[in-house]
Amino acid sequence: MSQTVDRALSILPLLAGGPADLGQVADRLGVHKSTALRLLRTLHAHGLVHRQPDQRYRLGARLFALAQEAVENLDVRGIAHPHLVELNERCGHTVHLAVHEENEVLYIDKVDSRYPVRMYSRIGKPVAITVAAVAKLLLADLPEPERRALAGKLDYPRYTSRSTPDAAAFLAELATVREQGWAADLGGHEESINCVAAPVRGADGRVVAAMSVSAPNVVVTAEELLGLLPLVRRTADAISRELSGTASPGHEPAP
Amino acid sequence: MSQTVDRALSILPLLAGGPADLGQVADRLGVHKSTALRLLRTLHAHGLVHRQPDQRYRLGARLFALAQEAVENLDVRGIAHPHLVELNERCGHTVHLAVHEENEVLYIDKVDSRYPVRMYSRIGKPVAITVAAVAKLLLADLPEPERRALAGKLDYPRYTSRSTPDAAAFLAELATVREQGWAADLGGHEESINCVAAPVRGADGRVVAAMSVSAPNVVVTAEELLGLLPLVRRTADAISRELSGTASPGHEPAP
DNA sequence: ACGAGTGTTGCAGAGAATGCAACGCGATCT
């Protein structure tokens, strides 16, 4: 809605791919060099882009600071974190917390596995929306029309043979997930990695976040991982209660 | 240099403090509501701002993604990371990597302590520039006029009784650090926390990053921490060599 | 049911951003 700002902001993703000089920015924006220069200057003044010694531009420091402040201001995260840590201590696997925003699902917190295995996830990165267990939970809670509209717009990459193939299968899976109140991803993203996930609900019962435990086949089988489901669901419920203000924070409810 | 973009970007730090509605944004920007609305819409279209269910605005998801991509494109970080992990495994303490940018020093990587202690640092957050060991190293390498100019512009908060009190003391400290090639912070930021740091240099010998090991008094004394200095320096040097392309990546040089 | 407080839209004026052309500067090539 604002051409100038629109152009300026288009520079950021452009620079995310790597540093670029003035000419490249101008070309890819389709504007004159002097225009690009002034936009870059403004971005620079706000610290969003940084000028390297070789005069090329790249994304700047303020961007990190902003992202950090943003993520810390999410109340779900603050409340959930100790629970994630506790869950990790009990089962040892990687624990993720994700939210849904603007047709993307992204991790906002992560506690790493105690086993020496690498997982390709990072806080802030959009997840594989068609296969991830947390994504299914978050999307399954959308009103039906939105769900259908979204499912139609998505791509369905075949990460593995067990990836969700198309919109119809995805909607069916969402219906199941919605029904049972939890979700799993058994090798749908990476062949050897399984996840189980449970929803975190706000005071109004709507799903505001989803939490998952992930582990590779080499550590535990899918069956063993599914055995953790009760624990995962209990943890998610505890977060939900605390989020709604109806629970004692920090302590388990008396048995 | 561009009023419209300038105003739009001013919204971001404003929103970093927490969600705000249209009226608040307009007021704090000093513009008409309709203007603020259009700016917010543009930011929204780029995913930098997100609209909550209650219609208030807060920072959006794309911001994380951008910050992530940006940090991953820093070659220092990618090269240094395995070294930081290795250092952490050897000594067990928290390891930081920081760079200097636009009169700020900020952490771009961190490996957490294996001891159960909290440290108030986060990737992307500007560090206490007048006291942190990594900051001293990075600033000590600046050309003398820049160093003096910067020292004059800084604030010198008295975090503790051992914080750097003023510009003169800071410049003196920088001179020492520059001379000896390493730096320490003994309780200058938080009374009970000490750090030792060493510089990472690029091919031209200039300091491009700084690495530190931090630990609280309750775990190791300042003397013991200083005993780790040779190890820290060796690690920093290894990163420097790899960064300059003059070393075997991943392996220690043969003895 | 009413009013206050929001967010939202069309419009005309004004101010700001744009592209052009020229300049300075450094690196490269002959």
Place this chain on the structure above:
DNA sequence: AGATCGCGTTGCATTCTCTGCAACACTCGT
């Protein structure tokens, strides 16, 4: 060395875009 190319930078006139206003739509709370 001299010349040339490439790049970033600046002043300026034109034009387009952004701005603020005022009126409208809408949701709450009373």
